[in-house]
Amino acid sequence: MTTATATAGTTAVATAAPLHVTGAGVVSAAGYGLAPLGELLLKQGELEKSPVGEDADAYPPRPVRAVHGFDVKEHLGRKGTKYLDRLTSFGLVACKEVLEGAEVSGGRTGVVLATNTGSVSTHSSLLYDTLTLEKPYLVNPGQFPNTVMNSTSGQIAIRNGLRGLNATVAGGQTASLLAFRHARLALGLGRAERLLVGGVEELSAPAAWAWHRTGVLREDAALGEGAAVFTVQQDPAEGALAELLACEVRFTPDPRHYAEGLANAVSRALDRSGVRPEEVTAVSLGAAHHRGLERIEERGVRAALGGELPRAVRVADVLGETYSASGALQLAALLALWQAEPPASPVTALVTSVGRDGNAAALVVRSPR
Known part of the structure; x- marks a missing residue:
């Protein structure tokens, strides 16, 4: 909803009605949720600067702020998690946090998620296998769904029974704010009553080398990963964030x-x-x-x-x-x-x-x- 406002001698501007953030799920190097992030921002504490994963030794000489000790099975169980990549796992865990204890109508709840290319590590590993394995290129088919850019938003909807609008927004540095813009338009048009909106990014050696070689970041700049997802709705709610x-x-x-x-x-x-x-x-x-x-x-x-x-x-x-x-x-x-x-x-x-x-x-x- 919008309302028109105007003052003498000025052009009328449509004032946007506020959207209400009723929940937040965060996975980051600081930990899980908002509290660890707040503590880190206030105290400027030190985090581990080493990469994680099978390709940890292949990273360039640059500080890294990885999510250490992350195991998706500890959060979601073993069922259906065998072939999940790190990107999708972050998104699912963040959404589990934001939905925990909330009553959600799946038919009118959707997802708007920001990313850039999806999982760079999955793309890279499948490409490597395609070029190096013996014919007929016996790549792991279980990994292929993770190469699709909207795999994470689809998995979020499937696992949580969300049958509303499902969108993935790719926009580089501005992707997350583009996702919030998309969500505002969708809610204003009545496409959903509630949306899970946010962004997700994973670390990998190929992506780290891309940042390192392009030189667009300062030499001392660390590379990070994580996800933040928010429940957003038009209706006011008690205890909104x-x-x-x-x-x-x-x-x-x-x-x-x-x-x-x-x-x-x-x-x-x-x-x-x-x-x-x-x-x-x-x-x-x-x-x-x-x-x-x-x-x-x-x-x-x-x-x-x-x-x-x-x-x-x-x-x-x-x-x-x-x-x-x-x-x-x-x-x-x-x-x-x-x-x-x-x-x-x-x-x-x-x-x-x-x-x-x-x-x-x-x-x-x-x-x-």
Whole structure:
């Protein structure tokens, strides 16, 4: 739902009705749930920086923030988990957290999940087997479903009996915020009553080498993995974790104007939320440690907020670069901090993201009332 607002001498802007976050499931290097993430952000504690898995020895010389000790069977049991890849396992465990104890109508509950290419490790291992095994290329057929980009969202729906809208959004750095934008449109059109919205990313040696060789990250920047999924609905709910106001996205083809594109997205999101720039108390930034983009993002936010940069939250400082899941984990960081240090009265924050492809996005979030 939207309502039209206007002031004398200005163009009417449709104000977005808030969406309510009623649950959150997080899998990250900090642990499971919001509480460990909040503690890590406040204390800036140290995490293990070594990779995990069968390809751990093949990683480049770069710090890594992996989810250590993760075993999907401990969370979901042995049935149906034999061929699950790490990406899908993260998504399923995060959704188990967010749905635990909740009464969900499967027919009107759907999934909107952000990713980039699906499981890079599965793609790489199957390609390697195809090229190296004897003919007729006896690859493991049980792994093939994991090569499909929407495998994780499909598995989430199947395991939890969710028969509503099911969408996978691929958008690189901005994928998670694009997913929230998609969810807002779907709920506004009545396509579902409730959506599980978030992002997921896994670590692997091939992906780590891609980051390392391109040089787009600072040398000391860590690589991370994890998932954050949120239950989002239009109806107000007792004990909601946050309100999601407007989410706006922009594409700017000229790299010289990326900051202007982000500033435009932020300003539009604030207008549609009915929020003045000076009311923003924090911004959760997504381009931390990205060469060039980090300053572009800060410059775009400053331009939209009148030159000031409020409290900056950089979840990548503690969890590493999580790419398509970064926007979801940026939101999780805000919610974790609000839980750890509840504000005396509702406050408003921004989640921003900007990519090297010219996409930029901004989400306006309000703390619980």
